[in-house]
Amino acid sequence: MTAQITTSGIPFDAQGQAEESRRRDLAMQAFVRDIAMTNAVQLEACVRCGLCAGACHFFVTTGDPKYTPIRKLRPLEQAYHRHVGPFAPLFRLLGIAPRVTAEELEQWQELIFDSCTLCGRCTLACPMGIDIADLVKQSRHGMFAAGLIPDRLELMDRTTKLWGSPATPAEDFADIIRETGEERGVAMNIDKERADYLVTVAPAELTEHTKALSDAAKVLNKMGYNWTYHSKGFEASNIGYLNGDIELQEKMTRQMIDTAVKIGAHTLILPECGHAYGAARWESARWYGEKVPVRVIHMTEFLDEAVASGKLKLKQINQTASLHDPCQLVRRGGVLAAPRNVMKALGLDLKELADAGAVGWCCGGGGGVVSNKRADPIRYRAFELKRRQVEDANAERFVTACGQCRITLNLGANKYKWDKKVDSLLELVADNLID
């Protein structure tokens, strides 16, 4: 165990044996390396109006001002003003841009990891347009470099490096796919040498959500497409992206995209996972340039297109339903209409939550928070917001398009003995195909 406590009583984890001063230097170097023009503009623009606080579920549900989004950026801001900004030499000379201390970094671990789901609601609320969520994610690069991330996340990082997935060794993947197909009586494709569609998965689909594996297959088979799962590129829920491990992020991105290219796929379908979409759809350009060699789409976009093309006919459920908008897919990904279109095609009468679409509340577990045990108490507080809105909408079903959101919402439901089941949009589609 590496769990420790700062002098101000805040728990933190530390990895490796580095001295505190070394950790601080590593974090600073990573902070500084990351800052380019766009984020410098944003780090300069804050007017300290505090409006971002009212958008953050962790502040709203606890009332504790320490969770104010902009405050989470303090180490990054300090690094910027001391080492990068236009007046950095002057500020250093006058001693008005203090050095970040190791103690501060340790203290900020809780703010950068435990109490930020990277949901971006604060970004939407900020009158200066500062993308706070993106800057928190960037802060994680420095924290990772310093060996100052929560142990639970570091464990997933290590496992992914070792296994190629946080859920299972890559060599077991093909077996899981075959077994799931056999169990559920669905024809599966695995490791085909040529295919038009490469289908990828999220870790939960290899453990508790295996139905999603056969459901995706069912839909693609129905469409008559040439598709495959592939042991060399299956893991989409990029742990590096969440942890601030940029090398791992690159590795996981390349595994999927290079495999898609190798098998001649024109489309890579991401699973029902929000962060997978953030990492692969919007950040793979970092390594491939603007034109990523394969089309990257989320399962929800795929379903929307399939329904719109008329190739996928669905039975009508004829019930009312509310939708939880996954933050990375909707607010930060722009996929607002697709899930609603698919719900309509299923004959679901949408009862929107009071805050829906771009302003929807986070499930509380994104950004690795659900995997970070230490964050359970505030995560459950955040869940309360969602639960209230779902109850107020009073629909028969509650649907989402992200496995991580589903896990978080179900954990919340169990904790509060709430009898609402969270449906996966993909599962609803697969269960209602017209033969």
Next chain:
Amino acid sequence: MELLQFSRGPALTFAIAVFLLGTLWRLIGILMLERRRVDAEARPGTPTPLAAAASGVLAKMWPHKTFLKSSLFSVLNGYVFHIGLAISVLLFAPHVLFVKSLLGISWPALPSNVVLAVAVITAGSLLASLVHRLTNPVQRLISRIDDYVSWAVTFLPVLTGIAAVAHIGGRYETLLAVHILTVCAFLIWFPFGKLMHAFLFVLSRGTTAIRFKQRGAEV
């Protein structure tokens, strides 16, 4: 008389020089940083970067409905003192004359008593923003020295301007000199602190809007 000459002469010249050079230095310093971000291919139908940035700058003029409740005071009060400052600075006859003497351009002014009333409201609004900063737990926690200095160098010119126009608290020349000196303080502080948001808001709103519009997401 000497103080007035000093404030109008060397003090103001120095302050304007610091303002111009400092502002340019900061803006160029930021804009010269590497542009490293490579954005993924935009969705079809994405507006041009300029159109996206412009729509983002406009969209952020007013909060989304859902955020309005928690931000109503700050938003409304913010509008009051920003507009109040603009009117007091730009539409007061002696200010218009001063600009004319400096740059040779002029525009119509508002009657002095109207501007005085606006300035009083502006001062009240600025005071309210300070009280909010000191009493609201979030704002108090996140405030830096810059926030208080920036507040002071904005408030003092308004206060001394009111005093000079209303002839309260001393000889007119002295009040005017003090008013100009507070304006100098404003100009000197401007490039170094958050007052720069007067320029930076366009850049920060714009850059975020460009990226979000490429994704088809709201700003």
